[in-house]
Amino acid sequence: MSRWSENTVEDSPVAVGRPTASTEKILRSASELAGSPKKFATTNVNFWYGTHHALHDITLHVPENCVTALIGPSGCGKSTYLRCLNRMNDMIEQTRVEGQILLDGLDIRGPKVDVVDLRKRVGMVFQKSNPFPKSIFENIAYGPRVAGLKSRDRLEQIVERSLVQAALWDEVKDRLNDSALALSGGQQQRLCIARALATDPDVLLMDEPASALDPTSTLRIEDLIFELKENYTIVIVTHNMQQAARVSDQTAFFYEGHLIEAGVTNEVFTNPSKQETEDYITGRFG
Amino acid sequence: MSTTNIASDNPRRSLVVDAARLRRYRIEGMVRYVLMVCAGVSVLTTVGIVVLLLFESLQFFGTVSIVEFVTGTQWAPQNQQYGILPLLCGTLLVTAGAALVAIPLGLGTAIYLSEYATPWIRETVKPALEILAGVPSVVFGYLALIVISPIIRDWVPNADPANAACAAIVVGFMILPTVISLSEDVLRSVPRSLREAGYALGATKFDVTVKVIVPAAMSGIVASFLLAISRAIGETMAVTLAAGGTPRITANPFESIQTMTAYIVEKTGGENAHGTPEYRTIFAVGLTLFVSTMLLNLAAQAILSRVREKYE
Ligand SMILES: Nc1ncnc2c1ncn2[C@@H]1O[C@H](COP(=O)(O)OP(=O)(O)OP(=O)(O)O)[C@@H](O)[C@H]1O
Numbered sequence: 188m189s190r191w192s193e194n195t196v197e198d199s200p201v202a203v204g205r206p207t208a209s210t211e212k213i214l215r216s217a218s219e220l221a222g223s224p225k226k227f228a229t230t231n232v233n234f235w236y237g238t239h240h241a242l243h244d245i246t247l248h249v250p251e252n253c254v255t256a257l258i259g260p261s262g263c264g265k266s267t268y269l270r271c272l273n274r275m276n277d278m279i280e281q282t283r284v285e286g287q288i289l290l291d292g293l294d295i296r297g298p299k300v301d302v303v304d305l306r307k308r309v310g311m312v313f314q315k316s317n318p319f320p321k322s323i324f325e326n327i328a329y330g331p332r333v334a335g336l337k338s339r340d341r342l343e344q345i346v347e348r349s350l351v352q353a354a355l356w357d358e359v360k361d362r363l364n365d366s367a368l369a370l371s372g373g374q375q376q377r378l379c380i381a382r383a384l385a386t387d388p389d390v391l392l393m394d395e396p397a398s399a400l401d402p403t404s405t406l407r408i409e410d411l412i413f414e415l416k417e418n419y420t421i422v423i424v425t426h427n428m429q430q431a432a433r434v435s436d437q438t439a440f441f442y443e444g445h446l447i448e449a450g451v452t453n454e455v456f457t458n459p460s461k462q463e464t465e466d467y468i469t470g471r472f473g
Numbered sequence: 474m475s476t477t478n479i480a481s482d483n484p485r486r487s488l489v490v491d492a493a494r495l496r497r498y499r500i501e502g503m504v505r506y507v508l509m510v511c512a513g514v515s516v517l518t519t520v521g522i523v524v525l526l527l528f529e530s531l532q533f534f535g536t537v538s539i540v541e542f543v544t545g546t547q548w549a550p551q552n553q554q555y556g557i558l559p560l561l562c563g564t565l566l567v568t569a570g571a572a573l574v575a576i577p578l579g580l581g582t583a584i585y586l587s588e589y590a591t592p593w594i595r596e597t598v599k600p601a602l603e604i605l606a607g608v609p610s611v612v613f614g615y616l617a618l619i620v621i622s623p624i625i626r627d628w629v630p631n632a633d634p635a636n637a638a639c640a641a642i643v644v645g646f647m648i649l650p651t652v653i654s655l656s657e658d659v660l661r662s663v664p665r666s667l668r669e670a671g672y673a674l675g676a677t678k679f680d681v682t683v684k685v686i687v688p689a690a691m692s693g694i695v696a697s698f699l700l701a702i703s704r705a706i707g708e709t710m711a712v713t714l715a716a717g718g719t720p721r722i723t724a725n726p727f728e729s730i731q732t733m734t735a736y737i738v739e740k741t742g743g744e745n746a747h748g749t750p751e752y753r754t755i756f757a758v759g760l761t762l763f764v765s766t767m768l769l770n771l772a773a774q775a776i777l778s779r780v781r782e783k784y785e
């Protein structure tokens with residue numbers, strides 16, 4: 188089993204003086220990645236916003252119980268791709284998808300698929316945090332409630348567990364009934380992560396979940412991602428190259444709506460096969 | 474010093490004010506005063522109305538005790554009986570009935586238009602609502618008498634020909650466009666990101682609408698109700714025609730009643746010597762009306778301004 192992730196962590200400048208004594212980070216090896224069942228298998232996915240062709244023939248597999256990072260410059264289609272995976276783009280008028288998106292072998296755009304159940308299994312944390320104008324408790328209890336859970340005790344357990352997982356519990360445990368809008372931007376972002384975890388999905392789609400977080404909370408979230416991937420499949424969009432290198436097993440580089448390359452994170456970062464990837468990564472590293 | 478083309482076309486002018494510039498500044502100063510007068514007209518009108526209402530009402534309360542006015546149960550100024558309660562009761566009955574019609578119907582329509590309707594339906598229904606809002610109230614009143622009243626009397630044979638229910642229903646339809654368009658506005662202004670948050674958690678459209686969108690828009694919705702109710706209180710022509718015109722304290726909506734506004738119409742049209750208490754009842758009733766609608770409007774404004782802050 189490859190442990191090269193430790194090296195990556197030490198090499199990256201942010202890692203100096205890490206505040207958390209985290210659990211041992213284990214990234215999956217190339218053979219493990221190849222051996223994992225495909226959670227999502229997308230083939231030749233094309234996407235249009237009206238006439239704007241935002242995704243071109245994306246063929247990408249998301250292995251189960253692994254972290255897949257989507258990287259690429261702003262506007263390259265990372266969010267669009269992510270939102271195809273839980274059919275969130277259905278809600279935008281005049282959009283069109285083509286190609287095949289399989290979740291556990293089932294075409295999620297098939298006629299018999301219940302999109303509500305799909306989204307219960309494929310949770311999402313949005314790029315801009317979007318707490319409901321309700322209390323902290325109600326924000327997190329919303330998902331379980333609409334799924335039919337009524338027991339107050341169970342809801343309280345779920346709220347606590349989710350907030351602990353999202354590294355927010357200590358800050359809010361005494362004010363669960365306060366409005367979520369009174370939280371700081373970073374707290375709201377963690378609240379949204381907790382809210383997505385509360386429904387206990389199989390897959391977690393995270394669109395820049397750490398963009399408004401301080402380094403400590405960011406590392407807590409990264410620890411969380413490590414913990415979660417034992418049971419969940421995670422797809423994360425990030426602009427932070429070190430973060431991609433630290434947490435992901437597989438990295439996919441998008442550029443202008445095309446998937447330029449995808450592979451084991453270590454390979455993509457140390458030995459990219461395409462010039463664009465190298466330019467992007469090195470540009471970011473400075 | 475590097476000068477661009479624009480700068481060289483426009484050489485630096487002297488800072489000294491010459492006669493031509495002085496004249497221009499004077500004109501600009503005058504514009505300011507003209508505009509101020511325009512604004513002043515409406516302010517002065519408001520002040521004038523309030524002063525007149527207060528002045529005449531004070532004179533009225535010089536001859537009629539305010540306690541009698543507020544607590545008296547008979548309204549018969551021709552017999553020196555000045556209890557406003559029957560008129561208040563009439564207004565309340567019509568307003569409550571109108572709210573009962575307009576609130577569920579209006580909120581339901583607003584939710585349908587903002588959450589469920591296709592753009593095509595929305596674009597068709599909204600102008601239709603504007604037309605409804607544009608129907609003159611005298612037409613509404615007349616329709617109430619010839620359409621609603623017979624239907625009511627089919628169901629309730631001993632109902633008066635013109636009655637509170639008849640007026641309430643028609644006023645309900647008159648304030649419907651207010652409820653719908655304001656509620657629909659606040660519902661649609663709930664950010665898309667909140668809807669997405671709901672759907673991403675596996676909520677159905679109904680869950681998102683009822684448990685996210687409507688609660689998020691609640692204060693705005695309540696404000697739309699208050700504004701509509703204050704319109705119902707002030708509504709005059711339709712209730713004058715459709716409510717009957719008998720001041721009485723009753724909870725039976727099928728009796729003929731009189732509202733404050735209808736009384737004012739009746740009195741203003743009648744021939745009364747200026748300066749008598751009977752004549753001055755117009756102002757005392759008008760003041761009561763003014764205060765009640767103003768309070769409702771202020772409450773609605775306060776709520777709406779809180780709504781605006783919420784998402785910023
Ligand atoms: N709702 C929309 N309607 C029309 N065009 C859109 C919409 N959302 C995104 N686009 C366009 O699609 C392209 C891809 O957008 P997308 O949001 O997927 O980019 P991204 O990679 O997530 O960028 P960022 O890193 O800035 O979030 C962009 O050109 C964008 O302008």
Ligand SMILES: [Mg+2]
Pocket residue numbers: 265266267314394424
């Ligand atoms: Mg994005």
